[in-house]
Amino acid sequence: xxxxxxxVANFSEGRDRARVDRIAAAVASVxxxxxxxxxxxxxxxxxxxxFAGEPDPVAEAAVAAVGCAAELIDLRAHRGVHxxxxxxxxxxxxxxxxxxxxxCAAIAHRVGERIWHRHGIPVYFYEAAARVPERQRLEQVxxxxxxxxxxxAVTDSSRAPxxxxxxLHPTAGAVVVGARKFLIAYNINLATGDLAVARxxxxxxxxxxxxxxxxxxxxxxxxxxxRAQVTMNLTDFEVTPVHxxxxxxxxxxxxxxxxxxxxxxxxxxxxxxxxxxxxxYLKVENFTPGVVLENRLAERPRGGAGA
Amino acid sequence: xxxxxxxVANFSEGRDRARVDRIAAAVASVxxxxxxxxxxxxxxxxxxxxFAGEPDPVAEAAVAAVGCAAELIDLRAHRGVHxxxxxxxxxxxxxxxxxxxxxCAAIAHRVGERIWHRHGIPVYFYEAAARVPERQRLEQVxxxxxxxxxxxAVTDSSRAPxxxxxxLHPTAGAVVVGARKFLIAYNINLATGDLAVARxxxxxxxxxxxxxxxxxxxxxxxxxxxRAQVTMNLTDFEVTPVHxxxxxxxxxxxxxxxxxxxxxxxxxxxxxxxxxxxxxYLKVENFTPGVVLENRLAERPRGGAGA
Numbered sequence: 240x241x242x243x244x245x246x247v248a249n250f251s252e253g254r255d256r257a258r259v260d261r262i263a264a265a266v267a268s269v270x271x272x273x274x275x276x277x278x279x280x281x282x283x284x285x286x287x288x289x290f291a292g293e294p295d296p297v298a299e300a301a302v303a304a305v306g307c308a309a310e311l312i313d314l315r316a317h318r319g320v321h322x323x324x325x326x327x328x329x330x331x332x333x334x335x336x337x338x339x340x341x342x343c344a345a346i347a348h349r350v351g352e353r354i355w356h357r358h359g360i361p362v363y364f365y366e367a368a369a370r371v372p373e374r375q376r377l378e379q380v381x382x383x384x385x386x387x388x389x390x391x392a393v394t395d396s397s398r399a400p401x402x403x404x405x406x407l408h409p410t411a412g413a414v415v416v417g418a419r420k421f422l423i424a425y426n427i428n429l430a431t432g433d434l435a436v437a438r439x440x441x442x443x444x445x446x447x448x449x450x451x452x453x454x455x456x457x458x459x460x461x462x463x464x465x466r467a468q469v470t471m472n473l474t475d476f477e478v479t480p481v482h483x484x485x486x487x488x489x490x491x492x493x494x495x496x497x498x499x500x501x502x503x504x505x506x507x508x509x510x511x512x513x514x515x516x517x518x519x520y521l522k523v524e525n526f527t528p529g530v531v532l533e534n535r536l537a538e539r540p541r542g543g544a545g546a
Numbered sequence: 547x548x549x550x551x552x553x554v555a556n557f558s559e560g561r562d563r564a565r566v567d568r569i570a571a572a573v574a575s576v577x578x579x580x581x582x583x584x585x586x587x588x589x590x591x592x593x594x595x596x597f598a599g600e601p602d603p604v605a606e607a608a609v610a611a612v613g614c615a616a617e618l619i620d621l622r623a624h625r626g627v628h629x630x631x632x633x634x635x636x637x638x639x640x641x642x643x644x645x646x647x648x649x650c651a652a653i654a655h656r657v658g659e660r661i662w663h664r665h666g667i668p669v670y671f672y673e674a675a676a677r678v679p680e681r682q683r684l685e686q687v688x689x690x691x692x693x694x695x696x697x698x699a700v701t702d703s704s705r706a707p708x709x710x711x712x713x714l715h716p717t718a719g720a721v722v723v724g725a726r727k728f729l730i731a732y733n734i735n736l737a738t739g740d741l742a743v744a745r746x747x748x749x750x751x752x753x754x755x756x757x758x759x760x761x762x763x764x765x766x767x768x769x770x771x772x773r774a775q776v777t778m779n780l781t782d783f784e785v786t787p788v789h790x791x792x793x794x795x796x797x798x799x800x801x802x803x804x805x806x807x808x809x810x811x812x813x814x815x816x817x818x819x820x821x822x823x824x825x826x827y828l829k830v831e832n833f834t835p836g837v838v839l840e841n842r843l844a845e846r847p848r849g850g851a852g853a
Contacts, residue, residue: 245839275842291843335839428831485828501831507839510817517823521792524735524808532552532642532814535582536598 241537243336244343245275245291245421246301249329250308251317253284258311263288265307271296275507283321285328289507294338298350301330301416306358309411314385322378324363324385325412329377331366332418335509343418344368351402351416360408361392361400365417370401377415385412423473423512424505425481427488431497434460437467440491444469444484451487453479466500481512482519510534548844550643551650552582552598552728553608556636557615558624560591565618570595572614578603582814590628592635596814601645605657608637608723613665616718621692629685631670631692632719636684638673639725642816650725651675658709658723665718668699668711672724677708684722692719730780730819731812732788734795738804741767744774747798751776751791758794760786773807788819789826817841 248266252258256279263274266288276289290300305327312326330350332343347368354362369375383391385407391398392405392413399405400413407413429437437458442448445456453475459468469488473479489499511528518526528534555573559565563586570581573595583596597607612634619633637657639650651674658669676682690698692714698705699712699720706712707720714720736744744765749755752763760782766775776795780786796806818835825833835841 241840243840243843273843275839291839481828499829501829503831504833504837507837507842510820510838510840513817513820513824513838516828517820520827521788521823522806522808524810526811530811530814531817531820532582532598533548533550533817535814536550536580 241336241534242293242338243291244294244297244338244346245289245333245335246297247331247333248288248290248301248304248327249323250286250288250304250312251284251314251323251326251328252308252312253280253282253286259286259288261311262286262304262307265303266290266300269296269300269303272300284317285321285323291335294342294346297332298346298353301332301350302353302357305330305354305360305414309358309360309408313410314412315410317385322381322384323412324381324388324407325360325414326410327360327414328381328412329365330414330416332368332416333421334418335421336511340367340418340420347416347418351414354414354416355403358408358411359403360411361404361406361413362402363413363415364401365415367418367420368416373397374401377417380415388413420475420477421509423476423481423508424471425473425484426468426470426503426505427485428461428464428500428502429467429469429492429497430500431467432460432465433497434458434467436492436495436497437469439495440488441469441471443491444487445471451479451484454484476508476512476515480515480519481508482516548643548841549600549645550598551601551604551645551653552596552640552642553604554638554640555595555597555608555611555634556630557593557595557611557619558591558621558630558633558635559615559619560587560589560593566593566595568618569593569611569614572610573597573607576603576607576610579607591624592628592630598642601649601653604639605653605660608639608657609660609664612637612661612667612721616665616667616715620717621719622717624692629688629691630719631688631695631714632667632721633717634667634721635688635719636672637721637723639675639723640728641725642728643818647674647725647727654723654725658721661721661723662710665715666710667715667718668707668713668720669709670720670722671708672722674725674727675723680704681708684724687722695720727782727784728816730783730788730815731778732780732791733775733777733810733812734792735768735771735807735809736774736776736799736804737807738774739767739772740804741765741774743799743802743804744776746802747795748776748778750798751794752778758786758791761791783815783819783822787822787826788815789823 272292278287308327351362441456441458444450455472579599585594615634654675748763748765751757762779
């Protein structure tokens with residue numbers, strides 16, 4: 240049985256590529272943890288390193304990356320648009336395959352303890368790993384940023400870290416560690432240049448205005464292609480699968496006389512997403528992931544007896 | 547880059563489960579070769595062991611299985627409905643991922659040489675591995691069966707083995723080794739008990755009567771469910787993908803006022819099949835297998851530097 244998690248770690252360094260590469264190298268130095276993507280944003284002075292693998296190596300790689308970031312980044316000299324409280328700022332663990340969200344929360348808690356004991360950096364837990372309801376939302380944990388929290392963490396007991404502290408690390412701040420579901424960034428391009436259509440469709444399908452659960456959507460205009468786009472985040476593809484979103488957008492666009500031209504998956508999706516889609520459209524009865532040859536191979540211990 | 551092939555090996559033993567298990571154990575004893583399925587047919591007195599992995603271990607496992615079958619099976623005492631010329635009768639190699647049909651033919655040729663040199667059993671090559679056009683079709687290679695070929699292989703030069711011989715092995719006969727495309731067994735159940743509809747749809751979609759290339763189809767009745775079914779073999783899913791077959795059956799059934807109730811994949815399919823399906827129905831622009839997180843992981847050497 241494959242057990243796979245992802246870690247989407249955010250660091251307060253978006254201008255010095257060499258530093259970000261050194262943090263990624265700390266991740267990759269852990270056997271079994273594999274870097275999938277490095278995204279650097281100079282404006283936000285921030286980077287995101289996405290890595291994945293079995294739970295233990297990914298957890299260990301996260302602890303190593305936090306330590307490396309603390310050595311390289313001095314928050315006192317950091318300025319950027321994005322709110323942040325740490326050199327390694329946010330470290331969420333995400334279930335991909337064969338692992339529950341609850342297990343990812345437990346991993347977050349173990350990683351938090353190790354970060355404090357090994358690197359002396361205090362830790363807050365958020366989203367599914369939050370120990371108090373007020374810390375489920377990242378915005379609340381990070382309120383005031385590094386500069387504000389330097390004092391609040393010590394003087395306001397409601398702002399004290401979950402592990403370590405209460406004083407923040409003087410240069411590395413604190414780390415927000417958590418667990419959340421896999422996020423799919425999915426855009427659908429409409430066969431129109433009319434932004435109003437994309438906005439109306441987005442409003443019809445997103446949860447906040449009464450549409451599909453776990454869907455965030457807005458309408459944008461792709462100026463270079465003169466195409467209106469419904470750009471979406473799907474925050475739980477097991478609650479609302481990609482194919483249901485596609486069909487809802489198709490229907491809402493059709494009501495306005497517009498067809499779908501194409502779609503884009505931004506970043507990565509678990510293979511389960513494509514299996515669910517094929518199962519739905521081909522109406523496969525009794526589908527299991529075991530009908531996929533590669534999945535069947537992955538289930539077996541390498542070189543074990545097959546009979 | 548994942549390199550994956552499948553071997554669908556047929557043996558002339560379908561009644562003694564223990565013997566078939568011993569042959570499967572010979573496959574599984576090769577690290578990296580994994581048994582996916584064992585199918586035993588007492589009526590045909592025949593079994594099929596499906597195994598997969600990277601090319602080298604699968605090739606080695608095939609040679610080992612042929613040797614094991616020759617030790618356990620004496621064709622002189624074998625009777626069954628099915629035509630056969632060997633204890634290990636037919637051994638095709640099938641590309642699954644990152645391997646071409648031509649490479650599988652080359653694997654078949656190397657395996658044929660090893661079977662002769664290691665076990666003293668002569669080998670014929672068929673389908674994509676055939677060295678002469680007349681041997682592309684299995685029926686022609688096996689014409690006359692073990693009993694007929696015992697003499698013909700020696701007296702008729704056009705029937706001599708491709709490797710070794712010309713005399714067959716006295717108890718194990720000869721092995722037909724080859725390469726072919728992945729075969730998908732796919733059935734679509736119609737929302738009707740009218741067999742005539744399934745037969746008409748099958749006739750409309752199958753290649754032999756002017757339908758889709760690489761599709762074999764017939765209409766059958768599932769008595770237990772009172773449902774007509776279009777039962778199909780798709781012999782090249784890259785030429786005619788599963789979703790195209792589904793849509794053709796849907797259209798032909800709809801012309802007759804019948805809808806599709808569901809479908810079944812019999813056995814296994816490569817993950818590429820589900821990816822192609824999702825790409826088609828979601829109209830994903832610029833889809834690559836690399837958007838699938840698990841595929842991305844598989845591309846990288848385990849524990850290697852990710853950055």
